Amino acid sequence: MRRAHTVGIITLCLLLSGCAGLSEAPPDDMRQAVYGMSDQAADALLESPPWSGDTQNMVVMLAPPTIDATFNISAARLTETLGRALLALEDGPQVLDWTPGMMTDDAPDNHWILESHLNSNGVIRLSDRELLPYQWEITLRRPGQKAPSWRATLSGALDASAL
Numbered sequence: 001m002r003r004a005h006t007v008g009i010i011t012l013c014l015l016l017s018g019c020a021g022l023s024e025a026p027p028d029d030m031r032q033a034v035y036g037m038s039d040q041a042a043d044a045l046l047e048s049p050p051w052s053g054d055t056q057n058m059v060v061m062l063a064p065p066t067i068d069a070t071f072n073i074s075a076a077r078l079t080e081t082l083g084r085a086l087l088a089l090e091d092g093p094q095v096l097d098w099t100p101g102m103m104t105d106d107a108p109d110n111h112w113i114l115e116s117h118l119n120s121n122g123v124i125r126l127s128d129r130e131l132l133p134y135q136w137e138i139t140l141r142r143p144g145q146k147a148p149s150w151r152a153t154l155s156g157a158l159d160a161s162a163l
Helices: 002-020 028-047 075-088
Strands: 059-062 094-097 111-120 130-141 150-159
Touching (some): 028 150, 075 094
Antiparallel strands (some): 111 130
């Protein structure tokens, strides 16, 4: 009886230590691939912003992006990394998650909506990996306006194993 009790405790400890080793965070290479894209987008925005005032006084509201299913990237993850990249800029804007219907058309002059579409350009198969070429269209518009005031298209390729 005592031996069965000891075996049970050891088994429980092994199970708990195995669960403790699991991480809910994505692997570092996955985070770096998506963050690298987001960092480029943030830099592109601040190279030629559509506003005339101080960037630190601007509020960029991130709309949920549309993402080609080829990438296996969630909208939440792309929104989070883009938000982090914008907030990491020394003189960057204020950043908020945004969903349609959160704001009326009479928003303050310093509010902007950032929308993005991540599109796949197929798959490139190499001997040791697959690359996923992309075009990421990013637009910035004022609430209540349909036409964007600013637009950028970023192109590149992601290593599929990093996603």
